Amino acid sequence: MTKRSNISFFFLVVTLLFLLHGSHGSRRPRRQGHVLIKSLLDSRKPRMPVPPVADEKSTLAATAFDPSKFSPQDGLKKGDRIKALPGQPAGGVDFRQYGGYVTVDGKSGRALFYYFVEAVGPNPASKPLLLWLNGGPGCSSLGFGALEELGPFRVMSDGRTLFRNPYAWNAVANVLFLESPAGTGYSYSNTTSDYSRCSDARSAEDALVFLLNWMERFPEYKRRDFYIAGESYAGHFVTQLARCVCRHNLQQQPPNNINLKGVLMGNAVLNADTDNRGMYDYYWNHALISDDAIAGIRKFCNFSVPDLGSSESPGCNDALGQADETFRDPLDLYDIYAPICHSERVTALPKTASVDDFDPCTDYYVEAYLNLAEVQAALHANVTKLHYPWQGCSDQVGWDDKPRTVLPLIRELMQHGIRIMVYSGDVDGVIPVTSTRYSINMLKLPVKTPWQSWSCRGELGGYSIVYQGGLTLATVRGAGHEVPSYQPRRALVLLTSFLNGEPLPRPVKA
Template identity: 40%
Template sequence: MGSTPWRSMVMATLATLLLHLSFPTEVCSSATSDRITRLPGQQPVDFQQFAGYITVGKKRERALFYYFIEAETEPSSKPLVIWFNGGPGCSSVGVGAFTENGPFRPSGNILVRNAYSWNTEANMLYVETPAGVGFSYSRNISDYRDMNDERTARENLAFLRRWLVKFPEYKNRDLFITGESYAGHYIPQLADLLIRANKQQKEFNLKGIALGNPLLEYYTNLNSRAEFLWSHGVISDSTYRIFSRNCTYSLYLSETYRGNVSSICVLVMSTVEREMSKFVDKYDVTLDVCISSLKMQSLVLSPMKMTGKIDVCVEDETVNYFNRKDVQRALHARLAGVSKWEACSSILDYKLLDVAIPTIPLLGSIVKSGIPVLVYSGDQDSVVPLTGSRTQIHGLAARLGLNTTIPYRVWFAGKQVGGWTQVYGDILSFATIRGGSHEAPFSQPQRALVLFKAFLQGKPLPETF
């Protein structure tokens, strides 16, 4: 994508701001300085929380921000789970931890407890990656312009190694990597590096990866959007025909990234947008939107449901919370080169054509190495619809010669159907989360927790209630 005078002016301003940064202290020091006493508005809890920076890069010029919460009970016996959000450029801390599967949700001036937090089952580590996302930053302004998948994977590996120096008690712990959306690139690429590193010297006790509504193969994932929208009554028959034949979504994005959108794609997309309307959230087509936040809503987030009550404006609460100075002090965080914290970065210029890199072959290699893989889909997401993901996993199982070990069936959370699942070779699994959005733990937290627990334990999803 070409530069503009506006972008040049912004980059120059950021460069000036970055000159005045103080960089984090040596990350190999004790984790004690990163311990959080209490977050503003938080009720007392029995588990420990930590937040701070880990430097990466050859000259340690970049700093990735993390938030780590120990398990609610018996943390010494629970696994370590890393969570990545996607984007690329969206915050694993603000989106993942504080609006999806962490222990707290901002609500006005307080934090309310999430009864379905994933730290009931594991020690959870959330990483804002790459530099330029959330509170993560770089001394070098050019880092925001040329970030790509390969470097992100290397730096996530460097982060993990240095984080484990800071928290040595977790070095030999069972390790799981989880996340969603563009983490369908981050996670397989990181897992592949961990497996390669272990061939040289055993470093990581990787036990499994789980990918929610992941981008794994550009064409299959994105082109399934047309059928999904049509089947949910969002677009008309005639629009479906031209959306699936004349200008597929993958073609439209390719043309957009290259700055040369054809007239037919302009017509198709304008028709889709008109029929869908801005009052339907493409990340969850069945849930209401936050009227006061439609612009932000269209970027990444979708409404959440906690214990039956839907708060469709929770993303506003999260942004407001993370922009409070007392919250930033409690988190040991700083705003570097930006005036405010954002759920998805406005300064990161990621190599967008990396979106076309297929990661399905990496999943095959990971499975061959003996690491279990779970792909799950919130079934109300039109961005990375379940139909594309299900097709991909079925095709991968066939290529790997894996037989079906659990035929396609329902699974239960409580006394209701939580979704559907199918397992291949007891090592490759697909599951849907019924009623789930693109961020399934966000909209269906109880069902997502049931799935997460089964994944950690290596057990089939409940067949009965």
């Protein structure tokens, strides 16, 4: 086996094991990490270098939108109101919910699907607006974010019945879930070539066009405090969109600007070099790979070049080959201590479910639910009758650009006064806390508050460090890649503190 084929084989094995343990042989990606691993593999192929941040001229041009991308929104809000979702708990809910499409490019017929839940309680107007984006790229914010993580409902094992999430984020915010880019979930384009030409830049532009049109449809949110949140590859989506919003605001005056206050990113892809290096260090620190393997990786593998330097480093190939042996056994790298799903079938009757005990087969329940005709009708989704079923992660979204870092964007956002929180589940092996710490350290920011523990209702919630300039790095104890799935209560405490501009709660001394 050649050097290059050996390294490709390693990543192929890892990818296949991800797919097999999550879908029992399904050929398409099912979870964010599946797509992310494929993305990381693609990024290691030799290619022309991609600038980490678009230059000033091209970025400013991206904010000069074609007027055809804006359309009248009068009366559309009423039609998007969801009376009730099939299978939702009896007795109704204490919030309004909406679903529908916003056209972001009339010429190509590109439209993005959204699901929106107002904050619970009698006065949602007193609470901010939060936009949630899942990663992949190409993974659904409706299927993952809304129905597996931070939304008001979870899906039971029969694939038809919903139960309430007592730690839903609409307890403290009005939450908007966006399926982006086109080709993800129910979002679509009438120009099929759009699916193969997705990119960070176009996704950010489409999301900004979506926001501006959506705020015309929901004008009461135009001057509301606004936050952008997401996880995994959404480390790119969140920072790119936030930068577009800031650039847009420089050209607008109130009330036409967007009142962006902060961004939150969970287990986020931030910087390719440190993401990869931190992943292997994490595996070693958790006894998943041997001392010999990590020593060889640290000595011979150069993660700062697209092909890991494999063409010149047989030592790197040997070390990665040793690491490869670890992943031949079933292992959920989204949560290295979690059980894996053993059946993709829904059940005739719903099993007893608990938000506090995440079911590893939830992906299958959500997929069954979102492919029900009555559910799509209630959501006002799939209006064009797509030729493929709803999928958690799209297998048709192609990506044109993968900047190797978004750290310069974080610096720029801080210069605009945007508060930032980067949080990480401490048992995630896809983008582990080690990677996140390495990436943030690259910014070389002065420390305001050193590492200290934070509390969640009297329990250890994790650890945090606060940097000067408005950036916080926090860990969430016992959480995997999708933090609100594995630790929903701690995730809500984290969010609440951030929205209130308060430090994470400190443990009470005995």
